[in-house]
Amino acid sequence: MPIARRFKTNSNGVAKIVENDRARIAHLKNLSKDKAASSKRAEYSFSVTNGAVSYYATVGVGSPATDYTLIVDTGSSNTWVGAYQRYTRTSTSKSTGDRVEVSYGSGAFEGTEYTDRVTLSSNLVINSQSIGVASESEGFGDGVDGILGIGPTDLTEGTVSNVNEVPTVTDNLYSQGTISSDAVGVFFAPTTSESDTNGELTFGGADTTKYTGTLNYVPVTTTEPASYYWGVNQEVTYNGETILSETAGIVDTGTTLVYLATDAYDRYVSATGATLDSENTGLLEISAAQYAALQTLDFNIGGTTYGLTANGQIWPRSLNTYIGGSSGSIYLVVNDLGSDSGEGLDFINGYTFLERFYTVFDTTTSSIGFATTSYTDATTN
Numbered sequence: 001m002p003i004a005r006r007f008k009t010n011s012n013g014v015a016k017i018v019e020n021d022r023a024r025i026a027h028l029k030n031l032s033k034d035k036a037a038s039s040k041r042a043e044y045s046f047s048v049t050n051g052a053v054s055y056y057a058t059v060g061v062g063s064p065a066t067d068y069t070l071i072v073d074t075g076s077s078n079t080w081v082g083a084y085q086r087y088t089r090t091s092t093s094k095s096t097g098d099r100v101e102v103s104y105g106s107g108a109f110e111g112t113e114y115t116d117r118v119t120l121s122s123n124l125v126i127n128s129q130s131i132g133v134a135s136e137s138e139g140f141g142d143g144v145d146g147i148l149g150i151g152p153t154d155l156t157e158g159t160v161s162n163v164n165e166v167p168t169v170t171d172n173l174y175s176q177g178t179i180s181s182d183a184v185g186v187f188f189a190p191t192t193s194e195s196d197t198n199g200e201l202t203f204g205g206a207d208t209t210k211y212t213g214t215l216n217y218v219p220v221t222t223t224e225p226a227s228y229y230w231g232v233n234q235e236v237t238y239n240g241e242t243i244l245s246e247t248a249g250i251v252d253t254g255t256t257l258v259y260l261a262t263d264a265y266d267r268y269v270s271a272t273g274a275t276l277d278s279e280n281t282g283l284l285e286i287s288a289a290q291y292a293a294l295q296t297l298d299f300n301i302g303g304t305t306y307g308l309t310a311n312g313q314i315w316p317r318s319l320n321t322y323i324g325g326s327s328g329s330i331y332l333v334v335n336d337l338g339s340d341s342g343e344g345l346d347f348i349n350g351y352t353f354l355e356r357f358y359t360v361f362d363t364t365t366s367s368i369g370f371a372t373t374s375y376t377d378a379t380t381n
Contacts, residue, residue, distance in 0.1 A: 017053055017256050017323055018282030018335060020106040020139075021350070024255055025337060027105025028075060029225065029345060042180050043204030046121035048072055050191040050198050052319050053256050055351060057148050057201065060119035061131065062090035068145035072201065073254035074186070074230050074361055077155040077168045078102050079118070080109060080132030081146040087133040092117040099161040100132040104254075107139020109146070113160050118169060124203055126173055130166040150184050150201075150253075150361065151229060170203060170363065179204030183362035186253060187211075188354045189375045192318040211358035211371035218302035220366045223248035226345045230361050232301055232368055234347060236264060239295040243267040246300070249347030251359060251368060257283075257333050258308070259348040261341035265334070268297070274332055281325045283315060284332040291330050299349070306370060311379045312356045 049056045055072040061081060066088040068081045078100065081087050093116045101110040111134040118129040134146065149155075149168060156166045167175065174182040185202035187210040200207060206215055221231040226248035236244035244264035260268060268274075272294060274284035286294070294310035315323070315331040325331055333352040356376045360369035 016282075020053075021255050021257055021259065021335070022338060023106035024075070024104060025259065025348065027103060028229065028250070028252075028348075029339075029343075043185070043202050043207070044121060044123040044179065045185075045200050045202040045207050046124060047197050048199040048201055050188065050196045050355075052191060052194045052316075052322060055188060055199055055253060056144075057120070059148055061116050062088055063092045063117050064090065065117070065119050066090075069143055070146050070148040071144060071254065072186075073147050073149055073252075074151050075155075075250070075252040075254040076102065076104060076147060077149040077151040077153060078132055078159055078166070079129065079147065079149050079169055080111070080134060082111060082132075082134035083109060083137040083140040084143055084145045087114075090116075092127075094128075096130075096160075098163065100159055102132070102159050104139065104147075107137065109134040109137035109140075111135040113166075120169070120201075120203070124173060124178065126169055126178075127176065129169060129172055130160070132160075152363070154228060173203050174364075181205050181362065182364045183360055185210070185358065185360045185369075186354060187358055187373070188253075188351055189373070190312075190316065190355045190378055190380050192316050192380055194319065194322060206358070206360050206369065206371075211373050212376075213372050215358070215360065215369045215371040216302060216304045217360070217362070217365070217367040217369040220368060221248040223344050226250050230368055231345070234349075235300040236260065236347065237298045237300065238268055238271050241267075241271070243271070244341060244347065247341055247346040248344055249349070250345060251349045251354070251361075253351050253354060255348050255350035256352060257335045257348075257350050258353050259335050259337040259350065261337050261339060261343075261346040263340045264346070265336040268334055271295075272332070277325070277329075277331065281323050281331055282335075283323075283325070284334065286314075286330050286332060288330065297334065299353075301370060304370070306357055306372070307376075308353065308356060309377055311381045312352075312376075314381050315352075316381045
């Protein structure tokens, strides 16, 4: 199935990145408001695919297993199937009879909870994992079967009837003795094609072969609503000038772009001279001369600076037409969060940020680790 058909598109088949991300951002904020009212092995890895606007994992469910294509999402925590390919029951499938319902802003599903065997790889097999089986879903393109939710467990609260929370796949790999830590390492890399199996998830910790230098951990922020997700405190500077003072936001594999609070975004636009391509892509656009003058965008997290280079700030030019843009244009991956700073969720470091930095989401220590990779300074975009 062509990866372009897996992402929500407009009538012309153009991927609607900003529209989908913005709907997700609104949902993340609304969900936060609702919420406010044995012997173990080390770690195992498996490959995931960069689909230009999302990362996908091939996940087996049942015995014998049926493979499903699931979006890798740290911003939600339920794992479910059935959006495209129907769920196949096997001897390991058991219906709990409970209803499950989750909204993602740009999509949603509802259906029945089952427990079943879930296979991520030969070494990562989970017995009796809670999964949602969709009877209805919306917002997911052809070829996308559902979501692999690896966010904080608390995000499952209220999603399944008759239970408070359900363990995530990471929780169960840990409790069943497969991995030594309730953590998942995420390695993403830039791509120049619509489908590229260049990423990796490592359950149980970090893959030391995938990052360079030191893996620095910071505690999950205590500032609400970012604290409900994989949130951190961060300062953002451009060309030595602070455009976003230290504040809380989230790191999210399910969001494509990097989003800054409106006041910070406006400062970035002013500093770069970018203009908004509101007609086609919804992205900022710069000239070749402005790209040549583009400075590093620095993210200070826990006293360590992670620099998004000029090339890291632009959308892959080989994929411009995929998002409805012009092949000769230069688009930026930094966009407007839609609200000023001071709301407790003032940025989202989406997967275009994660393509340049290795990240570990650690439930055991309630912390997030960051490190540079061989792609931090890549010029492939």
